[in-house]
Amino acid sequence: MRVLIVNRFFGGDQTPTGRMVADAVEAFLAKGAEVVVMTSSGSYGGVKASEDGGASDVRVVRISNLPINSRAVHWVWFWLCCMIRIPFQGFDRCVVLTDPPFLPLVAFFLRSLGGLGRRFYWWTMDLYPEALAGAEMLKAGSRAYRVLHWLNTISIRQLSGVVALGNCQVKRMQKYPTWNTQEDFCVVVPPWDFREISRISRRQNPVIQRFGWEQRKVVLYAGNLGQGHLYEELLEAARRLHEQGDEEWLFAFFCRGNRREVLEQAAADLPNLTVRDYLPPEDTSALLNAASVHAITMRPGWEGVIVPSKLYGVLQTPAPVLFVGPENADTAAEIRRYHKGECLPVGCSAEDICAALTKLAKGRREVEIDRTGPATIAEFVMRN
Numbered sequence: 075m076r077v078l079i080v081n082r083f084f085g086g087d088q089t090p091t092g093r094m095v096a097d098a099v100e101a102f103l104a105k106g107a108e109v110v111v112m113t114s115s116g117s118y119g120g121v122k123a124s125e126d127g128g129a130s131d132v133r134v135v136r137i138s139n140l141p142i143n144s145r146a147v148h149w150v151w152f153w154l155c156c157m158i159r160i161p162f163q164g165f166d167r168c169v170v171l172t173d174p175p176f177l178p179l180v181a182f183f184l185r186s187l188g189g190l191g192r193r194f195y196w197w198t199m200d201l202y203p204e205a206l207a208g209a210e211m212l213k214a215g216s217r218a219y220r221v222l223h224w225l226n227t228i229s230i231r232q233l234s235g236v237v238a239l240g241n242c243q244v245k246r247m248q249k250y251p252t253w254n255t256q257e258d259f260c261v262v263v264p265p266w267d268f269r270e271i272s273r274i275s276r277r278q279n280p281v282i283q284r285f286g287w288e289q290r291k292v293v294l295y296a297g298n299l300g301q302g303h304l305y306e307e308l309l310e311a312a313r314r315l316h317e318q319g320d321e322e323w324l325f326a327f328f329c330r331g332n333r334r335e336v337l338e339q340a341a342a343d344l345p346n347l348t349v350r351d352y353l354p355p356e357d358t359s360a361l362l363n364a365a366s367v368h369a370i371t372m373r374p375g376w377e378g379v380i381v382p383s384k385l386y387g388v389l390q391t392p393a394p395v396l397f398v399g400p401e402n403a404d405t406a407a408e409i410r411r412y413h414k415g416e417c418l419p420v421g422c423s424a425e426d427i428c429a430a431l432t433k434l435a436k437g438r439r440e441v442e443i444d445r446t447g448p449a450t451i452a453e454f455v456m457r458n
Contacts, residue, residue, distance in 0.1 A: 075106070075107050075456060076167075077169065080111075095171070112163070114139055160180045161183075168192065172199040182228050201378065205302070206219070239264055261450060261454045264386075281357060290323070291367075292326050296384060298329065307420075307427055309344075316346050321345070329350075368394070369396050397409055413439070
């Protein structure tokens with residue numbers, strides 16, 4: 075059986091979807107599949123993926139990026155190239171992700187052209203156009219939103235299955251009128267992060283030494299700070315502690331995204347909150363082990379639209395997690411499943427944050443992470 079997987083990133087340490095695709099490829103290969111990956115030649119965070127994504131037995135079809143620094147342009151270009159090139163790839167199963175959005179449309183076009191016998195699967199990450207509405211780039215119910223929603227509607231009708239990141243995400247997709255209600259149409263596979271996060275003691279931690287954190291407790295936010303994420307509650311907690319003269323806690327944001335600059339401006343007068351760029355991949359273990367408490371946030375209305383992958387790297391460290399976001403978000407459910415921290419609602423007070431940090435700092439806990447995700451996806455796609 076030949077399996078084609080399509081995503082703009084493949085392999086490398088910096089992009090979560092690239093890592094997960096590489097892990098899934100290994101699972102498909104282990105089950106005897108012949109795997110082809112269609113991906114871009116671009117980089118993420120300035121770091122290019124390896125030519126084979128880490129798997130030497132996979133054939134990689136690369137689409138060259140245009141020399142333009144625009145994600146929207148890269149999305150459209152990759153999408154157009156995929157629509158032209160996918161029909162000419164020999165495959166039995168095709169798995170498309172959501173970078174760029176609306177790739178499942180290839181199933182509609184190919185089936186319309188008589189491409190029967192080939193099965194298409196949608197491995198959802200962020201949901202579009204829901205993410206555009208959450209970012210207030212489109213109004214839910216506007217003509218443009220309805221058109222994009224309709225594109226998903228006609229695509230879903232042609233799919234053989236969907237891999238979703240969480241139950242909340244499934245509930246959102248079930249609102250599409252063409253959703254297949256059969257029990258075996260959709261499988262829930264939470265994100266994962268199988269990078270080797272080595273244990274590093276505080277005394278030997280180079281990140282702690284580099285930034286002079288030896289005497290500090292660190293609230294670490296490491297990852298994207300985009301439209302779907304919050305920082306306000308953490309900022310107010312940092313401000314409250316500073317006003318009280320309590321400098322024991324340091325709030326450290328190692329992030330990128332369109333809300334980073336706003337956070338930098340809002341926290342410019344706070345010595346106990348620092349905002350920095352991503353560190354190189356070789357510093358990941360040291361950075362994550364520097365945390366006393368890991369912070370993850372989500373804005374209301376984004377539950378099921380995004381499922382932050384940053385949780386799955388921090389699960390490999392003993393530090394607990396503080397989640398500020400909707401109570402029914404898939405991330406909150408995962409934290410409760412692993413008994414790995416506390417969940418606070420959006421709009422919680424600075425006192426709530428400080429009390430949670432005090433409680434969490436007293437308990438560090440190792441957990442056994444779930445490693446069944448790639449095999450589950452391979453089994454789901456390769457079923458008869």
